[in-house]
Amino acid sequence: MMSQQQNDVITRVGKGTPAGQLLRNYWQPVALAEELPSERPVKAVRLMGEHFVLFRDEQGRLGMLDRDCPHRGADLASGRLEDGGLRCAFHGWLFDVNGQCTSTPGEPAGSTLCKRIKQRSYEVIERAGVIFAYIGSGTPPAFPHFDCFAAPDEYTFAFKGLFECNWLQALEVGIDPAHASFLHRFFEDEDVSDSYGKQFRGASANSEMPITKVLREFESPEILVNPADYGLRLIAKRAVDDTHMHVRVTNVVFPQAFVIPMSSEMTITQWHVPVDDENCYWFAIFTSFNKPTNKQQMREQRLELYELPEYTSRKNKRNNYGFNLAEQQSQTYTGMGFDINVHDQWAVESQGAIQDRTKEHLGTTDKGIIAYxxxxxxxxxxAQAGEKTFMLIDEAEASKMTGPASIDGIAPIDRWDEYWKESDLERRNAAPWPAAAQS
Incomplete structure (x- = not known):
């Protein structure tokens, strides 16, 4: 257990809070590239309790500014894209992507006021269909050369969704290998040929055994947690018979991401990003190792559940996550449908807006959460002491961070450790793009 003060320290992320100060030192996903449509690429962004406006100017350059106009505080997210920047609709003051005011049309001819006005701006960059922003001070860290950033655009797909709870409990569900045997249990297996784009629905690698069967019948994994240069590697082992073992390798990337297997040919890299203390977005980049992603199919699958423009789930706490008693008795463990994102959302939102960790009792299977x-x-x-923290890396360090391996398969029981490394290397060697193995 922990004290309320300790819980507040690791969950609260507003300006000036200890965790907020830490997270501001890292790149944060703030939007999908598709959220800046060509007809008006302007979007209001809320990140860690602060308000920003993200936009792409007429030359295609990305910018992110504080949302309140420095003239009299009007909302720049309602501004007009014109004349090389974003113009406030209140008095016409114009700002470029660097925050420099370039026009104050209400001032007398010859006025130099605009030269002295600069809105606070932030570094932004688009990677793999996700726009990242850096709202800290100083030089932002380099991006690790992970698969999601190394793969060509046609081999990735990005999406996001809103969870109405604190970022930390949302992240912790993804670094808990034990929950899948219950929360994501399906009582019947389905044709794995229909599993494209759906997690926990295909067959384990090197096997015809559906992952649904593995999770259902072997519910008590042995979990290993190993330190890695990017965070933690988690290995969940389930003995399926006297000679074979199911091995699932996942990764925690500090400070708030994880890399997990989606299928034998696809991985998911996912961040949990605080909107404020009681809401967060998950941003996911799906990376394919064998063929280009079917972006249209994957997007349509997710839009069956998520509503735009806020990417909110159609199944949520206001309709009891679509709970159906007949389904719970015969088809799924939760009775909340077949989309595991709904299961995860129920699990973390049911803990409350901010989980009260003073009441929890952790067990052996929580060793990954404890280590994180x-x-x-x-x-x-x-960070509070002004010291350099984990994963604040330069480009030389980032270039050595490749992979990481993320595997789900059936291994010979006496060679499980060699198996996942060999399987990862085999998949990389066969990839049509340069998928570098972890160095």
Whole structure:
């Protein structure tokens, strides 16, 4: 258990908070590229309780500014894209992507006021269909050369969704290998040929055994947690018979992402990004190793559940996540449908807006969560002391961070450790793009 003060330290992310200070030192996903449509690429963004406006100017350059106009505080997200920048609709003051005011049309001819006005601006960059922003001070860290960033655009797909709860409990569901045997349990297996774009529905690698069967019949994994240069590697092992073992390798990327297997040919890299203390977005980049992603199919699958423009789930706490008793008795463990994102959303939102960790009792299968919290607390303390924290890397360090391996398959029981490494290398060697193995 932890004290309320300790819980507040690791969950609260507003300006000036310890965790907020830490997270501001890292790139944060703030929008999907598709959220800046060509007809008016302007979007209001809320990140860690602060308000920004994200836009793409007429030359295609990305910019992100504080949302309140420095003249009299009007909303720049309602501004007009014209004359090389974003113009406030209140008095016509114009700002470029660097925040420099370039026009104050209400001032007398010859006025130099605009030269002295600059709105605070932030570095933004688009990677793999996601727009990242850096709202900290100083030089932002380099991006690790992970698969999601190394793969060509046609081999990736990006999406997001809103969870109405604190970012930390949302992240922790993704670094908990034990929950899938219950939360995501399906009582019947389905044709794995229909599993494209759906997690926990295909066959385990090197096997015809559906992952649904593995999770359902072998519910008590042995979990190993190993330190990695990017965070943690988690390995969940389930003995399926005297000679074979199911091995699932996942990764925690500090400070708030994880890399997990989607299928034998696809991985998911996912961030949990605080909107404020009680809401967060998950941003996911799906990376394919064998063929270009079917972006249209994957987007349509997700839009069956998520509503635009806020990417909110149609199944949520206001309709009990679509719970159906007959389904719970015969088809799924939760009775909340077949989309695992709904299961995860129920699990983390049911803990409350901010989980009360003073009441929890952690067990052996929570060792990954325990290890991550130690990393987080250590980094918070270092940030408060003005010291360099984990994963604040330069380009030389970033270039060495490739992969990471993320595998789900059936291995010979006496060679499980060699198996996942060999399977990862085999998949990379066969990839049509340069998928570098972890160095």
């Amino acid at each position: 919290r130690k990393l987080l607390i250590d980094a918070i303390e270092k």
